[in-house]
Amino acid sequence: MTAPAARIHVAHTSAPAPHHYTTLGLDSRKVAIWAFIGSECMLFVSLISTYLIYKGRSVVGPFPHETWTDPTTGHVLKPILNIPVTSASTFVLLMSSLFMVLALAAVQNKEKPKHSRGDRILGNSKLWLWMTAIAGTTFLGFQAFEFTSFVHEGLTIRTNLFGSSFFTLTGFHGAHVTAGVLWLVTLLAIDYRRGLGSRDSLLVDIAALYWHFVDVIWIVIFTLVYLIK
Amino acid sequence: MDTHATNLPDSAEADAHAPGEVEHAHPTWSTYWKVALILTLITVAEVWLYYIPSFVAGRGFIPTLLVLSALKFTIVVMFYMHLKYDHRLFRVLFTGPLMIASLTLLALMFLFGHLYIKIM
């Protein structure tokens, strides 16, 4: 499919140029991911603003923090948010960030000598990538549980303004986590295929930045959506 | 011939960066777990506060939660996303948009009457 344009390498490079010249000596991919994260701030702020704007404006329940009695049927609906469960999932996501930094450190230090068993565990990139991916998946599991129980309790994306803005906001976050898990799995596949070494640390670093950012967004959502009444 | 011209420092912003990743003073395992601990503690504190009805009813509840969450936010960004140690360009690329995003959020809250200023 591809037609190689030119296969001849640089003839007399005076300095050992590892890759193309870059102005700041930074890898372009890392610059791009930070720009992307900046852009994502606006994305999530739009979602969060909408949630907050519509907060307290729903005409019918269920509501996040208040009980609601359906005037037509007389059903009493409890506040729908389940703080204990979400606290647990929040904790899991926080831990995944720890695993992620450990995965990155492991990849960065791949070639460094390992002296103790602790060093070897900390230096096991596969382990930490797995842990991160599992934590992410667990978080998604919690979310799936949350969504289904909400639907059972009578809150769907169509029920009221709260339902629409809540599911869209947390759903977008969940989609980001899902993409992150896929990314991690891809890294794992590479790790199994050829091993990730310190020369790949950038690959992991970028994934990690994305992962942490998704975590950071959850920190905000947890407070604004779940805790503040 | 030299296609990758010699790396003249870019006087304005390339301080001391040679091409390729520069090893900064990276945080280590001990930083990482401490950070995780702090994050966990803050989260516990947040949820705990949520369950104190008198505090929730008070005026300090929302500000406290906002501050705590901002604190967590900052810690993750600074340490896990190693913004504290990284090139300052990244700080600009992140804080700039974050500022605009926060101001937009604030403005929207005013516009939809969730926050208001009293005049007259």
Add this chain to the structure above:
Amino acid sequence: MATTAISTPAYRGEYSGEQSGLWSWLSTVDHKRIGILYLYTALFFFMFGGVEALILRAQLGAPNQHLVSAEFYNQLFTMHGTTMIFLAIMPLSAAFFNFLIPLQIGARDVAFPRLNAFSYWVYLFGGIFITVPILFAVAPNGGWFGYAPLTTKPYSPGINIDFWVIGLQILGVSSLAAAFNFLTTIINLRAPGMTLMRMPMFTWMAFVVQFLLVLAFPVITIALVFLLFDRFFGTNFYNTVSAGADPLLWQHLFWIFGHPEVYILVLPAFGLVSEVLPTYSRKPLFGYPVMVYSGILIAALGFGVWAHHMFAVGMGPIADTFFGLTTMLIAIPTGVKIFNWIATMAQGAIRYTTSMLFGIGLVGLFTIGGISGIMHSSPPADLQQTDTYFIVAHFHYVLFGGSIMGIFAGIYHYFPKIQGRLMDEKLGKIHFWLTFIAMNLTFFPMHFSGMLGMPRRIYTYDAGQGWDLYNAMSTAGAMIFPIAMLIFIYNFFKSRKSGEIAGSNPWGAGTLEWSIPSPPPDYNFAKIPTVTSRYPLWEGKEVDHESARINSQEGKTAAELGIVMPYNTIKPLLVALGLIIMFCGLMTTPILIAAGAALLVFSLYSWLLSPLEPEHH
């Protein structure tokens, strides 16, 4: 002093022999070729949007006419606005970003060449997706800002709006991908010595625009997602009156995007004239640092003024005051730009090339649009102006008089760099003068029809309203545009074939892109230059670019020079295709969604896992 490291010999043939034919265009990752693709496509859409405008004008030429039905008229103005903004001006700017940024900063390509190709293909497919419906009279008909709840399912049950929602979403993907790419390119691929404060002004404005894109597009993405969910899944964001939805949410989200968007449309043109005016005045840009800061300031302030499009919605006195005042503030940095351009020309040696005429045209005409903008910025005064032709006059002065004038200045200026030949100056000047007259004859009377009470977006109006004369003038003016455009098109294709050979620096310009052959070789710079000033070719030695020109006749290929070039690849196109198929599936059948997703994922992985270019050693 030999301040510039001018490139060494470089070049042979138009493009390397192995890169011609249709396949090479489909699989190209060369930023210059992608720029050319953008240019052609966007010019096509510009004419398409123009023809839509001509039909609008024909209908409005006299009262109570019925050339087109009300329904079709509404599709026409919606698609005219949408086409001009998203399919003509933004991509025309993108054409210049693509072609010029790497050349101006001394880079071999953009940071992510394949992503660049992807952006283009998504734009092309998205453009086709959103344009084709009008041929079947089922085009979007909600206006270019698609106010909810009119655009929600209960009030727009047809598929018209679906095309709009999905089409804009697709185009957003393209713009965002391109923005990350250029942002990274400008930050990270500048040649040694090309500090930020030495960057050519076009690149600077492009840089600012990328920030605007990166921050504004996510907002409309979300606004459109809500609308999409409302239409497809029955959510309540703007949909249901009974659920208590607030339609102002859409307006706020849209304009948080929409106002920065108008600066996205005009800043590239500002950048282009900032190259054009100094060149033909043979003087450096006056007040370069202030030009940079004012550009940044315009962009930053641009995020705090959005609600000036909503002065009539009843936001209350405090919001009106705030947004009115921030809007007025923008006049200051913009004014500085206007004055600095004039000061650039003062004491210069002005050559009236076509490009320069368009550049001067921008300064003169944009000012008019800016002044009417300030008239809208006073909220009570705007209550008599908003949604009338006075607004239509304002935005055509800034969009046509600003963006389009600037882009034409850029086309005439850079045509020789792109094609290696000069455009015909005589035809060019006819083009300019016809456009200038048409522009003023069409849009100036709209100030009157507006202040005399004519609402916008009306497919017809009654006789005796005092608007007949001004509408007749506008329509007459509009009919001159196609003549001008046809002359331009003729000139463009004729010059491409048989124009005078340009040489590397036909205009005696001062910036880096003029130091290499025209058209530039695929690798741009045989040797990455070291930059020591803002106008290296003016401050360096004349012989340098003279020798570069001579050398360009016996240039070498990248292979001979040992320059590593990226592989051509079709994968970005396939990913874009997968994306489009997915979105088409959303409107038709889930099978297509699955097929599109499969193609997308497969091609994306195969793209990401294949190397960009040959190994270095």
Add this chain to the structure above:
Amino acid sequence: MKGTDRLRRLASYAFFAAFAIAAVSCNEAHPNTTLVPHSDFGREIDFLWNRLLLLGTIVFVLVEGALIFIVIKYRRRENQPTPPQTHGSTMLEITWTLIPAVILVFIAVPTVRTIFITQAQAAPGSLNIEVTGHQWWWEFKYPEYGVTTANEIYLPVGRTVNFRLRSADVIHSFWTPQLGGKRDVVTNRTNYLWYTPDSSTASSVWNGFCVEYCGASHANMRFRVFTVTPEQFTSWVAGQKLPAQFGAVATAAPARGPNPPPPPGSAPGYIFPREKIPDYAVPHSPIPPDLKFTPGLTGNAARGKQVFSGAACIGCHSIAGNPIAMGVLGPNLTHVGSRSTIAAGRFPMAAAYLALWIKNARKMKPEVLMPTLGLDEYDPVLKAKVTAATGGLTDQQIADIVAYLTALK
């Protein structure tokens, strides 16, 4: 190049001359001008506008003047050496940052003042009118008097009127250019707008428009404002309050004030005389060429009442005094015969137009909600022919309805 630049200058003079002419030109030629205000609100805006125009013109003349001067003066001459390579001037740049800033202060201060004046609460004792925007017509209610009309407002001069604006469907915008600025009519929100028509405007007609794009017939969502003397207003209200009646019964109307009792068959209260309505307020919309009505038919109002009461009409229209007509989807027709236009200012109120309207409203006005009702007519929205089974009305039936409706004064 000299010639062309002179041309440019001439052109700009011409534009400004034209602007000046437009600004001073009288109402008749420019019946919707915003430049000749007739209310307190209008004058507030006009004051701002004049200042904006003045300052804008000064900026325009100075900038374009400088531009043209420099472009001509510094054109390249033969063998000219490289011009001086000036890079900037801090003094100059500070100057042209400050001057616009000062100009803006002169705009900003009165702007803020006017914002707060015009958005204050309406004075107590104002006349309240509830405006509801519908796709594509206006419903007006006078809650104090229990009067409902469509597409026409009567205002007593000298009294502040406070509009309460709400929408039944999408967003519209309410505008009477000569009387004041516009205000959007937003779904799920209530907006207010007030102004006081000048006393000098008694016996005038003003055009009003919907100025927010609201769908297919946005262009046809117009209305009329009649400013009348307080006495005429009182009489009008009295007439409108009565239930619908036609024929001789009308004389029972109580006529107050200086107006003599109306002759039989005319309106019970004051109505703005049709012959005094200026041309700009009389619709000229063309009739669709393919819509025909049997010539020479005469209708019977009493029969028309029966047909009306048995047809689809009652599902959407109310007529006070006809207990079966209670619909709320369409305009209230109680005094439809007293209005000067139908279909939101698209056609004059006259038997010929009304007949065609009832026969095929959707051909008369794109995509209206009111269905096509003439027998064998093609409904362009439903894309089907109207049959007897779907309630099609013969021309005779329509003529009867028309007789009935035109008599409702």
